[in-house]
Amino acid sequence: MPELITYGIVLGSIIALGAIGLTLVYGIIRFANFAHGDLMSAGAYVALFVVTDFLAWVGIPDTNFGPFSFGWRMLIAFPISMVAVACVAIIFDRILYRKLRSKGSGAVIFAMSSLGAAFILRMVILIVWGADSLFYRPGMLRPAMDLPLGIKIRPDQVLIVIIAFSLIIFLHLFLQSTKMGKAMRATADNMQLALVSGIDTERIIIWTWGIGGALAAAGGILYGIDVQLQPSMGWNFLIPLFAAAILGTIGNIYGALLGGLIIGVAQQVSTAFLMPTYKPAVAFIIMIIILLVRPRGIFGGKSA
Amino acid sequence: MIVLKVENVTVGYTAVDILHGVSMEAKSGEIVSIIGPNGAGKSTLLKAIFGLLKPHQGKIILNDEDITGLKPDRIARKGISYVPQVDNVFPSLTIQENLEMGAFIRTDDFSQRLEEVYDLFPVMRERKKDKAGQLSGGQRQMVAMGRALMLDPQVLLLDEPSAGLAPLLVADIFEKVKEINATGVVIVIVEQNAREALKMAHHAYVLAMGRNVMDDKGEVLLADEEIGRLYLGG
Numbered sequence: 001m002p003e004l005i006t007y008g009i010v011l012g013s014i015i016a017l018g019a020i021g022l023t024l025v026y027g028i029i030r031f032a033n034f035a036h037g038d039l040m041s042a043g044a045y046v047a048l049f050v051v052t053d054f055l056a057w058v059g060i061p062d063t064n065f066g067p068f069s070f071g072w073r074m075l076i077a078f079p080i081s082m083v084a085v086a087c088v089a090i091i092f093d094r095i096l097y098r099k100l101r102s103k104g105s106g107a108v109i110f111a112m113s114s115l116g117a118a119f120i121l122r123m124v125i126l127i128v129w130g131a132d133s134l135f136y137r138p139g140m141l142r143p144a145m146d147l148p149l150g151i152k153i154r155p156d157q158v159l160i161v162i163i164a165f166s167l168i169i170f171l172h173l174f175l176q177s178t179k180m181g182k183a184m185r186a187t188a189d190n191m192q193l194a195l196v197s198g199i200d201t202e203r204i205i206i207w208t209w210g211i212g213g214a215l216a217a218a219g220g221i222l223y224g225i226d227v228q229l230q231p232s233m234g235w236n237f238l239i240p241l242f243a244a245a246i247l248g249t250i251g252n253i254y255g256a257l258l259g260g261l262i263i264g265v266a267q268q269v270s271t272a273f274l275m276p277t278y279k280p281a282v283a284f285i286i287m288i289i290i291l292l293v294r295p296r297g298i299f300g301g302k303s304a
Numbered sequence: 305m306i307v308l309k310v311e312n313v314t315v316g317y318t319a320v321d322i323l324h325g326v327s328m329e330a331k332s333g334e335i336v337s338i339i340g341p342n343g344a345g346k347s348t349l350l351k352a353i354f355g356l357l358k359p360h361q362g363k364i365i366l367n368d369e370d371i372t373g374l375k376p377d378r379i380a381r382k383g384i385s386y387v388p389q390v391d392n393v394f395p396s397l398t399i400q401e402n403l404e405m406g407a408f409i410r411t412d413d414f415s416q417r418l419e420e421v422y423d424l425f426p427v428m429r430e431r432k433k434d435k436a437g438q439l440s441g442g443q444r445q446m447v448a449m450g451r452a453l454m455l456d457p458q459v460l461l462l463d464e465p466s467a468g469l470a471p472l473l474v475a476d477i478f479e480k481v482k483e484i485n486a487t488g489v490v491i492v493i494v495e496q497n498a499r500e501a502l503k504m505a506h507h508a509y510v511l512a513m514g515r516n517v518m519d520d521k522g523e524v525l526l527a528d529e530e531i532g533r534l535y536l537g538g
Contacts, residue, residue: 179404179408182397182401182404182405183405183408185394185396185397185401186394186397186401186405188396189394189395189396189397190391190393190394190395192388192391193388193391193392193393193394194394194405195376195377196354196356196376196380196386196388197380197405197406197408197409197451198376198377198380198381198408198409198455199377199405199408199409200377
């Protein structure tokens with residue numbers, strides 16, 4: 001059981017990276033982005049392209065990096081992929097969602113178009129990389145370390161949690177202490193008043209997509225490192241992402257972090273009682289229970 | 305000297321015009337009150353001045369410069385600030401952060417202005433780390449005004465600052481409005497609380513059905529029998 005909880009925290013920090021982006025976008029633009037999971041896939045595959053094709057072409061050797069299953073190339077690919085997916089998210093907003101906003105389209109139209117965006121991303125991945133499972137470094141042995149309480153954990157997994165939490169702390173500092181971060185929170189609070197205060201809300205929206213996309217990319221790469229790359233990986237994350245964001249009160253990034261960890265742990269612990277294939281169902285059931293019992297999530301209650 | 309001039313403005317939402325050729329002006333150092341029954345178009349007038357609604361006809365002039373149809377952030381840069389009637393603070397931000405957001409478009413050091421605003425509202429200095437959402441209605445109104453003052457505006461537009469407040473707080477708010485005015489800010493205030501609004505006004509306008517009905521010095525309108533009967537409750 002302690003081992004399953006540990007794996008749950010690893011999975012949960014990956015879910016949290018996606019859920020924070022989802023909740024951030026919802027908080028500011030007020031729509032449920034069904035393409036968020038596929039932004040995670042995009043991040044994983046862009047990193048794969050950089051590691052196996054681009055950096056090989058440039059001629060940077062993929063020497064081992066510490067006790068981890070990936071090499072030095074991944075360290076370069078990670079930020080490149082985050083920036084690339086941030087751009088993808090921003091481009092989708094500029095060519096698609098901005099037009100819908102200016103027309104005053106309803107929530108259903110937004111949700112359906114993000115579903116379309118999700119299909120586009122997944123199909124592009126299928127066309128370029130095919131449907132097989134892929135690895136950043138095929139054929140690597142991935143030995144586990146022994147921790148007390150009978151926990152076996154791979155160095156990769158420790159690093160996944162550290163990277164995820166570092167990114168979240170970084171986001172926290174950005175939102176709390178920079179002018180742009182404060183303006184983002186202000187816009188999430190009250191977009192009309194932000195406009196009245198002279199805040200350029202379109203610029204805030206671009207930043208929001210950029211940050212959401214970059215965090216999604218990070219989550220996708222970390223999942224790729226931990227497990228494998230699959231064109232449907234991000235799509236399968238969608239329900240855990242929504243469950244985490246709703247559990248933690250949609251719009252609240254700290255809630256999304258906590259929600260992500262709870263969903264991750266619940267999914268992994270469930271494998272002690274259920275077949276692992278039911279993991280997504282666990283997230284789905286938790287989401288339904290929250291929506292029935294406490295639809296505004298654990299931190300909700302004030303705003304209507 | 306005339307600072308703000310509204311000339312014959314017709315404005316409204318998509319299909320329906322709310323104002324039909326309304327005019328007004330505010331001179332330097334003045335408090336200008338706009339009163340009138342519900343639905344007279346008082347708030348619409350402020351929104352039109354601040355660029356939240358685009359006039360179909362007429363002009364809005366600030367210091368001899370035509371600002372008709374400019375976007376709110378442009379108008380804010382030209383020296384007009386606006387306090388909406390409701391939802392006028394950022395509830396999850398602290399008081400200090402609310403004030404910083406008021407200064408968002410400033411690129412210079414605004415720490416001195418922040419101190420001046422705190423001097424005007426000492427309670428806010430004590431509670432600057434508190435979230436604005438935790439404040440009472442009266443305190444929120446002060447934060448909202450403080451936010452609008454961060455740009456050091458020449459003209460401050462206030463949309464019913466006393467709405468929903470207890471009578472004691474209403475007096476406080478009007479006292480603050482006078483203090484702000486005494487620092488040289490021209491105030492254009494829309495009020496339901498017509499008697500109080502006329503008392504402090506240098507000049508006042510009465511609107512009804514989206515049209516100018518009357519305008520004069522505050523005390524003259526206060527003494528006017530018909531105004532008293534129609535708008536001041538006898």
